[in-house]
Amino acid sequence: MALLDANAVNPITLPDGTVYRDTVYLKNVIDHPRMEIGDFSYYTHSAKPEDTAGILAPYLGHSVRERLVIGKFVQIARGSYFITSSANHPMTGFTTYPFRIFKPETFGYKDLPVKDTIVDHDVWIGQNAAIMPGVHIGAGAIVAAASVVARDVPPYAVVGGNPASIIRMRYSSEVISELLRLTWWDWPIDKIEANLTALSSGDLATLRLA
Incomplete structure (x- = not known):
């Protein structure tokens, strides 16, 4: 059986041999100087592959200061998107109206604080x-x-709502620490696939021996 191909554009082929075009590996369809994307991370949408960056992070311009960093094996479902700092309005004065963006000579708010948006692996x-x-x-x-999601999310937390809050932790703190130590997402793909049974069943003892 062939290994997952990190260089694929459309990684899903249906049982009848049809390539499913709506799901794309982000790294292979996005060329954006402010995005860093790891292998095997995917996103599903119905537009052209070249439109992916604009759908995923519509306010992240090529000359902005912040970055969008997405790790490996991240799974992003249809309709989800990132609102980056470039979308912010000034909030320190008496009005939030973005007057500066309507004149070329004053366009942009380089004095507003920015912070990178980061999604770690296997989210x-x-x-x-x-x-x-x-x-x-x-x-x-x-x-x-x-x-x-308006605040940071701890590793292996399940969050939901508006604003999103922690519903539960997926594992105990001891198991989470062990998984973060193992960093299975950094293994070669052949080693990952050889240990899929342990990964998908939660067999930590076997993963420790891998």
């Missing part, structure tokens, strides 16, 4: 979730559908 972001500026989502976290 599942459910359908129609919105990720707000500067959020850090830890490895192994799950974001429920239609959530608005």
